[in-house]
Amino acid sequence: MNRIVVESATKRFGSGVLTVFEGLGLAVRDKETLCILGPSGCGKTTLLRCMHGLAHLDGGRIVIDDLEVRAPRRNVAMVFQHFGLMPWKRVSENVAYGVELAGLPRTTIDERVGRYTEMVGLTGFERSYPYQLSGGMQQRAGLARALALEPDILLMDEPFGSLDAQTREILQDELLRIYQQQPRTMVFITHSIEEAIALGDRIVVLTARPARVRDTILVDIPRPRTVASVVAHPRFVELRDHCWRLLRERLVA
Amino acid sequence: MTVPRVGEVNARARPISPARRWWRARPSDWMVRAASVLAVLGIWELFGPLLNPIILRPPSQIFRAFVDLIANGELGVAMVQSMRVFGAGLAIALAAGITLGIVSGRSRVVYNVLDPWISALYSVPSVALVPLIAVAFQYSGDAPRVATVVLFAIFPILINTQQGVRNVDPGLLEVARAFNTSERRLWGDVIVPAAMPFIFTGIRLAIGRALIGMIVAEFLVGLAGLGYLIIVYQNTFRIDKMFVPVIVVAAFGIALMGLVQFVESRVAPWTRREQ
Numbered sequence: 001m002n003r004i005v006v007e008s009a010t011k012r013f014g015s016g017v018l019t020v021f022e023g024l025g026l027a028v029r030d031k032e033t034l035c036i037l038g039p040s041g042c043g044k045t046t047l048l049r050c051m052h053g054l055a056h057l058d059g060g061r062i063v064i065d066d067l068e069v070r071a072p073r074r075n076v077a078m079v080f081q082h083f084g085l086m087p088w089k090r091v092s093e094n095v096a097y098g099v100e101l102a103g104l105p106r107t108t109i110d111e112r113v114g115r116y117t118e119m120v121g122l123t124g125f126e127r128s129y130p131y132q133l134s135g136g137m138q139q140r141a142g143l144a145r146a147l148a149l150e151p152d153i154l155l156m157d158e159p160f161g162s163l164d165a166q167t168r169e170i171l172q173d174e175l176l177r178i179y180q181q182q183p184r185t186m187v188f189i190t191h192s193i194e195e196a197i198a199l200g201d202r203i204v205v206l207t208a209r210p211a212r213v214r215d216t217i218l219v220d221i222p223r224p225r226t227v228a229s230v231v232a233h234p235r236f237v238e239l240r241d242h243c244w245r246l247l248r249e250r251l252v253a
Numbered sequence: 254m255t256v257p258r259v260g261e262v263n264a265r266a267r268p269i270s271p272a273r274r275w276w277r278a279r280p281s282d283w284m285v286r287a288a289s290v291l292a293v294l295g296i297w298e299l300f301g302p303l304l305n306p307i308i309l310r311p312p313s314q315i316f317r318a319f320v321d322l323i324a325n326g327e328l329g330v331a332m333v334q335s336m337r338v339f340g341a342g343l344a345i346a347l348a349a350g351i352t353l354g355i356v357s358g359r360s361r362v363v364y365n366v367l368d369p370w371i372s373a374l375y376s377v378p379s380v381a382l383v384p385l386i387a388v389a390f391q392y393s394g395d396a397p398r399v400a401t402v403v404l405f406a407i408f409p410i411l412i413n414t415q416q417g418v419r420n421v422d423p424g425l426l427e428v429a430r431a432f433n434t435s436e437r438r439l440w441g442d443v444i445v446p447a448a449m450p451f452i453f454t455g456i457r458l459a460i461g462r463a464l465i466g467m468i469v470a471e472f473l474v475g476l477a478g479l480g481y482l483i484i485v486y487q488n489t490f491r492i493d494k495m496f497v498p499v500i501v502v503a504a505f506g507i508a509l510m511g512l513v514q515f516v517e518s519r520v521a522p523w524t525r526r527e528q
Contacts, residue, residue: 054430077431086442097442101432
């Protein structure tokens with residue numbers, strides 16, 4: 001069953017001068033992690049923003065659960081590359097932000113903040129301000145804020161892109177573990193091939209601008225996974241080489 | 254690839270504050286400061302009496318004048334008169350400045366309506382407009398002096414608030430949209446807190462300028478307050494007494510700056526990192 005369908009989506013910037021993507025189509029299945037992999041600047045983030053209704057297409061359409069996307073929805077949550085935490089809110093207040101706006105009762109909010117703060121490993125830091133946390137911990141808070149909404153769909157915009165390599169791998173493992181606890185539909189933007197293979201059930205490889213779907217790859221590595229188990233899997237190297245060739249074709253051309 | 258984080262964008266957009274963070278000083282800093290003050294006062298006390306008393310009196314005489322002026326009630330009366338004007342003027346300037354700053358920061362139309370007036374009035378040295386205020390308020394009561402304080406204080410707070418609102422991190426505005434923030438919550442959750450460091454910088458600048466406005470108004474407009482005392486004792490060659498209101502104003506200004514910084518550290522603790 002498809003949760004998200006993107007049909008011949010087109011987006012232009014600068015009153016039509018710059019075509020970011022054109023005639024782009026893909027589908028995200030229920031409870032799968034779809035990684036969108038593409039070179040820097042190919043419009044991956046713009047596509048994700050369109051999926052959440054934060055930006056609008058110039059052609060085509062995006063449908064979530066049979067309804068065309070026009071504005072952000074309550075059952076879809078987003079995690080940002082820049083974390084997007086409010087510097088003036090404590091960790092618990094940042095985590096509560098989405099659920100408060102959803103208008104849930106106070107007891108539910110408190111219960112969810114507690115549960116998801118614990119799930120991302122931030123227990124004990126509820127009263128800290130973001131500036132007192134490392135980048136990795138800030139993104140844990142960003143993740144908890146999205147998870148607390150208990151969304152059907154998670155949109156992840158290169159969430160670990162600005163973290164150092166070790167922190168990134170730790171958070172990738174956390175995300176795999178959280179998926180194992182609560183499988184949900186996820187779209188994960190990345191420019192890292194390893195990350196796409198580790199996290200994705202399928203990988204959509206985009207071309208350089210104007211972006212199109214170059215190929216869709218099935219990641220036939222069984223769950224439950226950890227980053228280490230994926231890298232050690234015999235399919236990993238083949239998948240990585242395959243992705244790399246697809247990306248390189250366009251870079252060389 | 255280095256990506257600027259939200260906090261860093263904010264830090265860069267922060268205006269330069271003229272006020273230093275006093276409580277950050279180490280004990281050794283305080284000793285140097287105390288030594289500096291004591292050395293100057295000591296030299297003044299030793300060599301001051303050599304000068305004509307019309308030009309300068311030593312600190313001990315100024316201290317005696319201080320006690321005299323408190324004892325005969327002159328200083329108390331002047332302080333009440335000055336503080337009344339200063340308080341009213343600063344309160345009006347802050348209320349109007351923050352309100353207009355927020356509205357003009359978010360509305361293009363209001364911004365364009367106000368901008369030529371703000372630019373014109375801010376470019377003219379405020380002192381040049383004081384005679385106009387005196388005539389407009391017919392030299393009567395506190396009104397012209399309060400108006401002068403407002404004129405001096407309103408622009409830094411208005412302009413800083415406006416800049417704070419206009420510089421809200423677009424990344425955070427997008428986060429707010431992504432979580433379906435209502436316009437009302439957007440103000441409380443994002444815009445006003447984001448502008449807070451700018452607003453406090455504006456308040457600090459406004460306090461300094463309000464004190465100038467108060468003294469200038471008392472020089473030029475009304476026969477009252479600490480500024481008037483300065484003029485009176487200058488004209489009667491009582492330099493020792495003339496220094497008393499000057500010291501009071503200085504102490505008041507320093508105390509108020511400290512108070513504002515304390516309030517900021519309570520109201521906006523997250524700005525502590527940006528020092």
